[in-house]
Amino acid sequence: MSSIILQIILLLLGFTLLSLSMSRHFSQVTNKRQRLAKSTVWLFRMLGYGLIIVSVLVAINAWGVVLGLVYCFGTAMLVTLLLSLILAYRPRWLSVIPKMMKLM
């Protein structure tokens, strides 16, 4: 159960960062058109891919290679679907991340 929740959190964060590394979705979230700086794009991408890789490793560790991959692909499907719906209908929900970026 806790492994499943960890999977969902890791993949949700990872894919959110990946989606925000695209100017189109970043603009949707902040509600103003802007081009992202190259460094930000790279930061988001590296963190995003990193989290996804970590989640795969966690899954394989928890369930073994075959079952772990099944869990990972399944959860990724759920999370990306959720994310594309949020981006389409409630993009402001994700504005936490740009705000946190500013604080840093």
Added chain:
Amino acid sequence: MRPRFRQSMNWLHTWAGFAVAWLLYFIFVTGSAGYFENEIDRWMKPEITVVNSNDNPDGNTNAYQVLEIAEQQLNQLASDSPQWYIRFPATREPFMGISWLQLADSESKKTKQWRQKSINPENGSAVAIRETGGGHTLYRMHYNLHYIPKIFGYILTSLAGMFMLIGLVTGVVIHKKIFFEFFTFRPQKGMRAWLDIHNVLSVLPLPFHLMITYSGLILLMTVTMSNVIDVTYGEGKANHLKFYKVAHSEIKENKAITLLPEDLSLKTVFDDASTRYKNQKISFIGLIDRGSKNEHYDIFFDHFTGIALASSVEYRIKDHQVEIEISRGKAGSAARVYELFERLHEGLFADIYLRWLYFISGLLGAGMIATGMMLWILKRQKNACKDNKSSRFNIITLIEKINVAVIIGLPIAIAGYFFSNRLLPITMVNRADWEIHCFFISWLACLCFCLFRQSENAWKNMLTIAATSYALLPVVNLITTDHDIISSIQKDDWIMAGFDLSMLLFSAIFTVAVLLINKNRQHKKSINSHLVAEKKSAITSEERPS
């Protein structure tokens, strides 16, 4: 070269999809329902009493009682049957029961079939279960297509699977911005929105789509590629059986145990197995080939290691000694690959979370096919509007109407199947067959309804019917049986409650769809009236100076 390549792939994607879209949609929806085969089965057999494992901490004494009752009942009901099975409560099927193979008997007009009864552990009575197709028939429909001979069903589904694979590969080729538009869905953009949602439904569960299509084809390969077997083993059933024996041979380990042959009985076998495998729960005991030389006991466990079912154990008498036989998996590596795909396809190992993910992925696949059909219609309507060809428009309208009847009619037909389970008289002859007839009758009724409605109204009406029928299912369950959602939850009967709640969830989804259509239409109307008003004012302002 490249643009032409993409164009031809686009053509292939469109027409490969169009050719089998209705069939594929049927396969995906009924197949997805199949992931909840056991749960649907339980709902369709309301006579079953659920056993809660936390009710009886002293598991074994209770199991002995069940065994005793089961054996007594089987002796009474199935003394001449060659195969007995006794079911113990398992995770997905938390109840007890007996089943046996009834032999054909011309005198009493019995046909050869599997019979089953549920056992109520509280008073030890065997309860008759209504005759029903259950979840099993619903799930089997996704590859045998029910009314046609099995072999044609297999070939047609395989063919649809091949087209699906073509559709998936060409789809990836023609989707230029597969990564850039990974999360993109722009709901307000007309045709673009349909393309977006089609892409979202295809790309996000793409690993599932590829796996399920490919493994589906693998599962039926002995049918579609039977010629390969013919070449080496010869034609005909008997020769093919030789192939199966060789291909699926298993590594087996035989061991003599201390149990005396004359002591061998259901009880001692159960005892031995439960002490030998302490951390595994027994889900089935079978007594196979009763009365013959080959009589043996089969034990099945309710446990998966990875994606493989914990292997079964056989007890038999050999050379005046009791011997156990443990299977250690398939011998050939080809068989092991086949088995991997089979397990991934069926998802029997899945816990409740993965099961829902499988189910959702399957429905997303159905959604992908449905949006593909919509896009086909929209593109052609647009072109027809441009060319003003009214004759082509008619055929497209007809196809659009059939689309509605398929896309929304199928869920309604499934609801019809569930209704028939509760509403047909219990004593009806061929009741299980009539349930399936009800399924197809409701679908046919949907088709007739859609053909006589304008397609715009048909969408709304059909969605309303679907929402209403799914909302009514728990109500009918409440009226015809003593299972309502609240008492099911109180009795910890989560499968019954979960089924009813899921039906309400589906009803809610259909209701949202109806509301969205209404909103959209009002939006369109206000835009239209706005345009008309603008035009009028433009005309009047033009008229004034003259």
